[in-house]
Amino acid sequence: MINNIIFFISSPLDNRDTDRFGFEILHRNGFNVEVWDFTEILNPERFKSYTPPDKSDFAKCRFFPKKKNVLIEIKKLPRNSFVACIINYDFRSYFIFKALSKYRIPYSLYSYNYPVFNVKKNKIINRILNITPQKLAAYLFNVTPSKYIGIRPASIVLALGGEFFLPTFSICKETKILWSHNFDYEIYLRIMKQSSKQDNKICVFLDQYFPFHPDALTRPLFAAEEYYPRLCSFFDHLEKNHGVRIVIAAHPRSQYETQKSLYGNRSIIRGKTAELIKESEFVILHDSASVNYPVLFRKPMIFITTNMLQQSRMGLIDFMAGLFDKKVLNIDQSYEIDLNRELIVNEVLYEEYKNKYIKKSGTDDTPAWQVFAEYLIMQNAISLQ
Numbered sequence: 001m002i003n004n005i006i007f008f009i010s011s012p013l014d015n016r017d018t019d020r021f022g023f024e025i026l027h028r029n030g031f032n033v034e035v036w037d038f039t040e041i042l043n044p045e046r047f048k049s050y051t052p053p054d055k056s057d058f059a060k061c062r063f064f065p066k067k068k069n070v071l072i073e074i075k076k077l078p079r080n081s082f083v084a085c086i087i088n089y090d091f092r093s094y095f096i097f098k099a100l101s102k103y104r105i106p107y108s109l110y111s112y113n114y115p116v117f118n119v120k121k122n123k124i125i126n127r128i129l130n131i132t133p134q135k136l137a138a139y140l141f142n143v144t145p146s147k148y149i150g151i152r153p154a155s156i157v158l159a160l161g162g163e164f165f166l167p168t169f170s171i172c173k174e175t176k177i178l179w180s181h182n183f184d185y186e187i188y189l190r191i192m193k194q195s196s197k198q199d200n201k202i203c204v205f206l207d208q209y210f211p212f213h214p215d216a217l218t219r220p221l222f223a224a225e226e227y228y229p230r231l232c233s234f235f236d237h238l239e240k241n242h243g244v245r246i247v248i249a250a251h252p253r254s255q256y257e258t259q260k261s262l263y264g265n266r267s268i269i270r271g272k273t274a275e276l277i278k279e280s281e282f283v284i285l286h287d288s289a290s291v292n293y294p295v296l297f298r299k300p301m302i303f304i305t306t307n308m309l310q311q312s313r314m315g316l317i318d319f320m321a322g323l324f325d326k327k328v329l330n331i332d333q334s335y336e337i338d339l340n341r342e343l344i345v346n347e348v349l350y351e352e353y354k355n356k357y358i359k360k361s362g363t364d365d366t367p368a369w370q371v372f373a374e375y376l377i378m379q380n381a382i383s384l385q
Contacts (some may be wrong), residue, residue, distance in 0.1 A: 001378050002082045002106070006034045008096065010042040010087045011214075014052035016252050016271070020183045021086065022369025023058070029373035034241055035061040038070065047378040050214040052196075053255045067095055071255070074099040082155075082376065083107040083346055089170060094149070101152035108372070109154045109170065112182065113161030113357045114289070117319045146170045158372055180368035181359035184274070184292040189365060191274045199319050203244045204280045205235070206273070206288040209251035222308045228262045230306050234331040237268070242339055244281070249273040249290070284345055287313060287320040292358050295350050300343040307332045325347050325367065 005026055009017070013035055023033050040047045041064060064070050074096070077083075083100060085107050087093050100107050123306040146153070153172040159179050171177075211224040235246045248263050250256055250270035262267065269276060277283055277293040286289060287308060294301050303321035305313070306327050321328045325346055331335060357359045 001080055001383060002376050003030065003380075004032045004034070004081045005084055005376075006039060006077070006081060007084045007236045008036050008087050010038050010050050010093070012039055012048060012050065013037060013056040013058060014252075014316055015054045015056050018058055021084070022367065022372070023072075025369040026373055027239065029370070029377065031373065031376070036070075036073075037061055037063045038087065038096070039063075040065045041067060041070070046214050050222050051251075052253065053257070059300060070096060071099050071279050074105065075103055077103065077105055081105060084156075084372075085109050088268075090148075094151075097146075097151050098149075100265065101150055104152070105261060106155040108158060110160060112157040113159075115320065115357060117316050122170050126303065131234055156372070158368060160368060162354075162356040163357060170262055176375065178368075179360060179363060180366070181355070182292060183362065183368065185296065185365075186288070187274045187369050188293065188296040191278055194275075196275070196279050201243065201245050202276075202280045203238070203246045204249050204273075204283050205231070205246055206283060206285040206290045207251045208252060208288050209254040212254070213227035213251070214253055222312065222344050224259075225358050226308060227306070230331060232264045234304065234335055235264070238337075239334045246284070247276055247280075271297050287317045291320065295353050295358065298345050298347070298350060300345055301326065302337070302342050303328045305330050323353060332385060 007021055024307065026033050031039060035058060043238060062073075064073075065295060081106055087096065089097060089109070097107075099105075151170055153175050154170050154306075156176050157171055159177050160182050207377060211227050237245055239246060246266055246267040248256075248266055249272070250268050252270065253274075254270060256262065256268045256270070273290050274293050274297075277290075277299055280299060282302060283294040284304060285294075285300045286303070291301070293299075303317055303326050305317045307330065310330065319327050326342075329335075340357050
């Protein structure tokens, strides 16, 4: 009988995570929920340098500073436990999956669908030239079938999205694939029920926090003093010449409270991206994963880049824009934009993107973690027969 679910995470828990990971849903279905935070072990750079702006106060969260502590506690897990892995399967986390396998603790993986972008050949050559022994070891680990290194397959894969490649490293024919939708879709459904009034003068910019993003704390893409003035200059032009008001939908891990001037006097709002997009006329972005929201709300999108972004993103912005038959505007070269053309939504391409990457056509709207809970409840019932 499974009634204890432990989430394994490798990034500090914030309020957004407690919502996305369905803690409340699992509680309502009779499951006890715990969180084991392995950030200090698996992501030491982030542990040292990053604190979430909306840190969760979830009471049942344990922190592990040493590998030996993890191994001791996994060994002690009772038989009614199930582990939901929100950690990457890689060389650093191998010892965790190895311990789960050794003590036969059932676990799940989850997999998002996201457009796959292949870098250009010259970029591949650069990557080959930059190979290190550590990178080679990591690659060999990732391509080695997990069964040959003592890893038992996952019991469940929560597949979030439409058509995509399932993880092959730790599944078998007995692994249950639970098809559901992207977590953003559940937020979309919730926001759609709320009353609001579209403001045709509001444009939302999807901030990606590039100079300060916690994934690049030790190797930022470029300096803030180079990035933000370019954006602000373009936004000034839009506001002056097209009569719009630009609002910044801050990245969920951003901390602009102490950096309010980076976007001039514009409103910077974190945690309300879906609400802002619903009420806007159109959206400006680079290649943000929050592209799901303008797709779902059917908002026009304008893709922008800079010379620096073109170098660092290796064509990703152009690739993303191409999925919607859009051209990317390089604001280092021109501000010229035909809003009448840009504010057209290609319904066919939007629906195609939704079906491929957000929600498979024909599936219902049951929350992903409710699907997960119902499957475990059914397995519990079978075990009692």
